[in-house]
Amino acid sequence: MIDPRFDPRRWLRSLFAPIDGPLALVVLAIVGFSTVVMVSASPERLGTLGMNVAVAFCTMWIAASVPPQRMMSVALPLYVLGVVLLIGVALFGDVSKGARRWLNIGVARIQPSELMKISMPLMLAWYFQTREGLIRGRDFLVAAGLLLVPVGLIAKQPDLGTAILVAAAGFYVLFFAGLAWRLILPVAVVGIVGISSIVAMGDTICKPDVQWPGLREYQKHRVCTLLDPTSDPLGKGFHIIQSTIAIGSGGVVGKGWGKGTQTHLDFLPERHTDFIFAVLTEEFGLAGALFLTVLYTLLILRGLVIAAGAPTLFSRLLAGALTLILFTYAFVNMGMVSGILPVVGVPLPFVSYGGTALVTLCLGVGMLMSICRHRRWASH
């Protein structure tokens, strides 16, 4: 029995009401491009990819339907849960590939650091919202503490890639909340000087008997391999050498879809996950790389526009931080694959194969959509 008042047009419209058109279009375009690349790189995974995309889009739709007030109310519990799970990992976690990242909760293995990527900006935005109008230097100290505890736990696992992403997510909230330039600039300058000096002294500090304080052997190895990939052509350097060859040999228009020799002769490692950008650029060339970069730029600009129009401090900070996280993913991944950043396990957003990251990213985009739709919320 169909209700006589049922109007399919209206029903559809209300179904898509939470979705922000521009954001959805850009994400769809990137996912579509990803699927085209995946057909070439790893066709046997298409089925799972389809399922992952379906789950991720549902997540996006649900997140978009949740009003920002509701997000605020779960910020603190989610953060506490995340920290507790991270401590659980440190104590009882499963070790895989030399790192303790997974927690076995009986039915499934979960990676709590993934949850932190969203709940960290949520928590800090919530914190600053509660202090609105009274924000002082002390609050930034508290926020930094809230940030450093989970980041430290994740870095200890060790999972440098995720630790950087979570730290960045938290930092963006601090930045948008008004962290003083006199604190940001010196750090930025020291960072730039430090990195330049590492690059300059690469030969001396990469000798095998030199120990780097605070960093693990494999982390030192990654940085040194980046400085001189030929020092380890069978191991980690192999990835960078092969991916730069793939990108470079793609040329302006690429070798053509399904014709990448690096990809199909199996020289490219992890070609469906972290290094999928190399497949894309080998087969679609500079044109493909620019197309993708433009799509990401559109995504980020749209996010920043949403942040600018957001009505409350909470939603402003959250929208700004989420947008910059998307940027960080894209920049770090493309940077490492093209050989200007060290290899850290960061996927290319909406392109790399991997359900967890896709769901996390779509959750973030869904939250942006929700903030966009509730522009009038609490404006009085």
Add this chain to the structure above:
Amino acid sequence: MGEMRTPEQELSRFRGRLVVAGVVGVICFLLLVARFVYLQVVRYDYYATRAEDNRISLVPIVPNRGVIMDSNGTVLARNYSAYTLEVTPSKVPDLEATIEELSKLVDIQPKDRRRLKKLMEETKSFESLPLRNRLTDEEVARFVAQRYRFPGVELKARLFRDYPLGNFASHVLGYIGRITDRDLARIEENDDSANYRGTNYIGKSGLEKSYERELHGQTGFEEVEVDSGGRALRALRRIPATPGNNLILSMDLKLQEVAEKAFGNRRGSLVAIEPGTGAVLAMVSVPTFDPNLFVDGISPQDWEDLNNSPNHPMINRALNGAYPPGSTFKPFMALAALANGKRVASQAYPDPGYFEFGGHRFRDDVPGGHGAVDLPRSIAVSCDTYYYRLANDMGIDMIASYMGQFGFGSRSGIDLDGESSGILPSPEWKRRRFKRPEQQKWFGGETISIGIGQGYNAYTPLQLAHATATLASGGVMYRPHLVRYIVDARDGTKRPVAAQPIKQIPIKPEHLEAVRRGMIMVNKPGGTGASVFASAPYVVAGKTGTAQVFSLKGGKYQAGRVAERLRDHALYIAFAPADKPTIALAILVENGGFGATSAAPIARQVLDYYLLGKLPGAPAPELKSVEQAAADGHAPGEEPHGD
């Protein structure tokens, strides 16, 4: 920050920062685009050539695998070089026809074809796969002359693993085999993929597996310039491989041989340990298998035979067979009683031939009993009644906690993978082991059987030997280890495998002395092992044991074999010379009947060789039949009892 601002000021500052973020983001992306332009436009020619040249530019050089030797330098596992005929399926237009043509030059058996087919299913098509191993010189010559006819088929010199002793000590050595997907996953897990590029074999069991890291070595590589046909033109750069390290075992091959032969055709296990170091002198699990069968991929027929044999030759009984210790448990029980003040060594208890508990008679094997029995004599004559009463007096918790100290029920930490932990029964264990509440309850009667090494007790021969060695060294426990030295393949330096004591169990000298006296009396007139060690020129502290098979829960013996497989397991533990022990051992003979008649004679041969250098004459006497065993006053299926 610090000063108060109006919401309008806040908002405009926020928007300012959004602009900053947008600008920085765009600059970063432009940086990336600049990098892409550099790679794809400026250096396009260079990378295009690199990609073109990439096919076979980096060739791994597989390191020689380390050699395994016994304590005297006899080689137990080595490598030899031979030619193999390899096929890269993706480069061969018609595989069937090619193999057909090849078979006219080289002998290719159906089993070679089957193996290639299996390998092709397991690997990617651009890998080079072996079609025939160990070509004769004549076959090599014939193929080389006609090589041009076979694109994608190559002759390669490869190293093969060889176990010159065949069946001897095969459980200790283990074997290597082709790397499977599961091995690959583990290699990746350990971040070793680079080092295994080019390696086809990996340790699958025994020392070959547990010392894989030492034996494998460091892969080298060669950058080779190749023409369009894939032929190497010249080497550009070469980093040689570092061979794997050699292992020198503490195992004495001759002792191992004496021990293995002493078992005759029986099933069982022997572990001999040097008490002061934990060095394993011999580790026997019989029947054995030939590890050479596995190296090139075992044929399905051989695999079936090994796996379906009722004798289970693939199981390392020393590590993974869990057996009730029977009366060999008694010296440890005696020590527990003394340490906890439950017994005084000199006090004798009457033995009427049974112990009554809860209206049930636990019987001794001598119907009238042994008369008045003190602690040393209870060991010498293996008096069950003494230990029934003792177990009851001590209670299960005290027994379990004391026995746990000797390593019963926990892994010894030996340098082999996959050791079983056995079962040290306790109420706590029972709660974990069983699901239903009525099964989880511990009964007092169960404690009584535990006292004579029966009931749920189940330990590996290694645990038994480990505990005996700990007893022999006065309570100092060492981690058992088979490898004595790791020899660096580059400079020949010997790195000893440390013999650090794990712990010291506090034992009073007088308590140790009482137990030792009992164990010496075992092999003197009146003791259970007297006939075997008559006229031995050294003094042995030992203990015989017989473990009931019938009372074992969940036995999966086939109906037709019940009679033979129902026979008791025979056990013997010993250390010698009793005053200054240099060897401690545990022996188990499956379904061997009495410990004194089938396990102790093996100990005599091993000790004669180890202490006197005397080689045995005839193998140990054959098994008695079940009927005879029953006529000796012992029938299977009664209450648990000792010797």
